[in-house]
Amino acid sequence: MRSIHPHKVEQAQKRLFREALSLRGFIAGLLFAAVITAVVILAQMYSLSVIIDAAFLQEWNASHYGHYVIILMGAVAVRAVMAWTDKWLGMKMSIHQKARYRKKLLKKIHEIGPVRLKGEKTGELIGLQLNGIEKLDDFYSLYIPAAIRMGTIPLIIFGVVMWLDWPSGLVFMITGPLIPIFMYLIGTKAGDKIREQWGTFRRMNAHFLDTIQGMDTLKLFGREKSAGRSINNVSRMFRVTTMRVLKIAFLSGMILELAASVSTAVVAVEIGVRLIEGMVGFQIGLFVLLLAPEFYLPFRTFGSAHHAGMEGAEAGARLFELFDHSDTDFRDRENNLEMVPDHPSLIQIKNLNFRYPGSENHVLNGVNLTLKANEVHTLAGASGEGKTTLMNILSTLIPYEDGEIIVNGSSLAKLDAKRWKNQISYLSQFSHFFPGSIEDNIRLGSRNATEDQILEASRLAQAHSFISELPNGYQTVLGEDGLNLSGGERQRIALARTFLKKSPIYFLDEPGSSLNKELEVALMRSIKTLAKNSIVFILSHQQQTMMASDRISILKEGVITESGPASEVIAARDTEVNVEGVFG
Numbered sequence: 100m101r102s103i104h105p106h107k108v109e110q111a112q113k114r115l116f117r118e119a120l121s122l123r124g125f126i127a128g129l130l131f132a133a134v135i136t137a138v139v140i141l142a143q144m145y146s147l148s149v150i151i152d153a154a155f156l157q158e159w160n161a162s163h164y165g166h167y168v169i170i171l172m173g174a175v176a177v178r179a180v181m182a183w184t185d186k187w188l189g190m191k192m193s194i195h196q197k198a199r200y201r202k203k204l205l206k207k208i209h210e211i212g213p214v215r216l217k218g219e220k221t222g223e224l225i226g227l228q229l230n231g232i233e234k235l236d237d238f239y240s241l242y243i244p245a246a247i248r249m250g251t252i253p254l255i256i257f258g259v260v261m262w263l264d265w266p267s268g269l270v271f272m273i274t275g276p277l278i279p280i281f282m283y284l285i286g287t288k289a290g291d292k293i294r295e296q297w298g299t300f301r302r303m304n305a306h307f308l309d310t311i312q313g314m315d316t317l318k319l320f321g322r323e324k325s326a327g328r329s330i331n332n333v334s335r336m337f338r339v340t341t342m343r344v345l346k347i348a349f350l351s352g353m354i355l356e357l358a359a360s361v362s363t364a365v366v367a368v369e370i371g372v373r374l375i376e377g378m379v380g381f382q383i384g385l386f387v388l389l390l391a392p393e394f395y396l397p398f399r400t401f402g403s404a405h406h407a408g409m410e411g412a413e414a415g416a417r418l419f420e421l422f423d424h425s426d427t428d429f430r431d432r433e434n435n436l437e438m439v440p441d442h443p444s445l446i447q448i449k450n451l452n453f454r455y456p457g458s459e460n461h462v463l464n465g466v467n468l469t470l471k472a473n474e475v476h477t478l479a480g481a482s483g484e485g486k487t488t489l490m491n492i493l494s495t496l497i498p499y500e501d502g503e504i505i506v507n508g509s510s511l512a513k514l515d516a517k518r519w520k521n522q523i524s525y526l527s528q529f530s531h532f533f534p535g536s537i538e539d540n541i542r543l544g545s546r547n548a549t550e551d552q553i554l555e556a557s558r559l560a561q562a563h564s565f566i567s568e569l570p571n572g573y574q575t576v577l578g579e580d581g582l583n584l585s586g587g588e589r590q591r592i593a594l595a596r597t598f599l600k601k602s603p604i605y606f607l608d609e610p611g612s613s614l615n616k617e618l619e620v621a622l623m624r625s626i627k628t629l630a631k632n633s634i635v636f637i638l639s640h641q642q643q644t645m646m647a648s649d650r651i652s653i654l655k656e657g658v659i660t661e662s663g664p665a666s667e668v669i670a671a672r673d674t675e676v677n678v679e680g681v682f683g
């Protein structure tokens with residue numbers, strides 16, 4: 100479990116604060132609400148003290164004191180409206196800010212790219228996306244408004260008290276800061292516990308997701324009970340750490356209440372003594388006494404919001420870590436962009452070496468290969484030889500460093516990656532489907548495709564006949580990740596999606612997998628029609644696919660051991676005993 104350095108949390112808190120301050124409209128609104136609240140508190144307590152003074156000590160005279168009653172009622176009403184405004188502004192600010200961060204997170208995930216995301220970070224990212232950003236909610240809707248109130252209301256009350264009755268003002272001045280000091284002391288302790296809780300939470304998230312996704316496999320191996328037990332264990336740990344955090348939150352709440360009550364009592368005693376001595380008038384004494392709890396209230400609410408603020412800062416630290424993650428990689432790329440050729444027709448791979456970061460072994464060890472337009476080129480090789488890796492490098496899903504890839508004379512490393520991807524129709528080895536109809540999923544290939552284009556792509560992919568036989572045809576809703584279809588049907592929908600995007604380059608990773616021989620032959624016929632004017636690069640070790648190709652290359656132990664016209668390569672292979680064994 101990775102934990103975040105406390106220093107980083109502090110920095111994140113400052114950054115969240117700074118970013119909140121840049122939302123000037125909201126901040127001004129909150130400040131305005133706080134100042135008005137302070138003014139109506141003064142009006143409310145002043146009129147209350149005058150009314151009580153009049154009722155008990157002076158002659159009550161409705162014509163003289165009546166308007167104080169109206170002021171009192173008005174003040175209570177305005178205060179309620181201000182409390183509502185404050186909440187509303189806080190919530191609006193939080194919604195606004197969360198949307199901003201979500202957008203940024205999605206953009207970042209997109210930038211980092213699917214291949215590098217596949218590492219251990221996925222579970223954590225999902226946790227961030229769903230929960231981390233939600234934790235920022237309290238930071239913006241509770242913590243910031245509470246901080247603004249704490250910075251204004253006590254100050255205004257203190258000024259008035261100082262002016263009316265400075266000895267009480269002195270007591271306010273000494274006791275007021277006690278509360279934030281206590282809070283700080285407890286807060287630093289709570290920080291460690293919150294970090295621990297967050298770590299357990301992330302682990303629980305990732306674990307739960309993995310278990311649900313692998314439920315079928317677990318069931319087949321009869322291991323669902325033990326998976327249940329381990330989820331149970333992780334959840335129990337989460338409960339324990341959560342209770343620890345809550346304990347501290349309750350304790351700090353109690354201490355704040357205690358400090359506020361004791362401070363109010365000190366003011367009461369001090370006013371009482373001076374009242375007896377005749378050093379202060381009853382009405383003013385009462386006014387100051389009524390103000391005392393109002394003076395401490397913003398500190399107390401800030402204290403309870405502090406916990407939410409710490410959680411937000413913790414989540415923020417993780418978010419910012421991701422935002423700042425390897426930014427330089429991408430900036431470097433963006434700095435020297437060269438235009439992508441309009442219709443790339445030649446890709447030359449020269450001496451390409453590659454190993455995955457953190458891994459010792461080279462997957463590619465000096466690959467040399469040329470891909471041309473008007474040619475169906477199939478790369479064969481046993482499982483794990485690095486075929487998909489090579490295709491991902493060519494698609495700029497994985498950055499490469501060692502070797503050259505030249506596209507119509509320009510280096511791939513210098514091309515605008517986004518524009519380059521636009522030139523490629525890519526069939527992934529493991530296609531993903533999104534909730535929605537078959538048509539929606541095919542349309543991902545080209546958003547503005549007409550109905551006819553979708554039908555044409557589906558025919559080319561050998562998908563049209565089975566789709567039109569479904570009761571709802573193209574409107575059939577795909578279950579979670581297309582699970583209500585057979586493997587071959589999913590493959591053909593994925594192919595239709597790839598074909599719908601008309602491109603000068605087709606990269607097809609195992610297009611014939613899960614298809615029977617007849618379908619594979621038919622598919623290759625379609626691919627040949629697509630190949631006119633386009634580069635078609637296929638990864639496969641299936642016989643029909645290879646036989647229908649123009650050129651075959653063989654990848655073995657990180658190098659191309661053979662490359663030539665399909666007929667020649669196959670003829671050479673036919674003399675060997677075990678064709679399948681050689682090809683994969």
Ligand SMILES: Nc1ncnc2c1ncn2[C@@H]1O[C@H](COP(=O)(O)OP(=O)(O)OP(=O)(O)O)[C@@H](O)[C@H]1O
Nearest residue numbers: 217455458462481482483484485486487488489528
């Ligand atoms: N993200 C990754 N990080 C580290 N190693 C990886 C990663 N992806 C693949 N590998 C390793 O790189 C090697 C090549 O994998 P690759 O997926 O390119 O093989 P392949 O030829 O496409 O295999 P198959 O025919 O089974 O699809 C394998 O040994 C694999 O374990």
Ligand SMILES: [Mg+2]
Nearest residue numbers: 486487488528
């Ligand atoms: Mg592969």
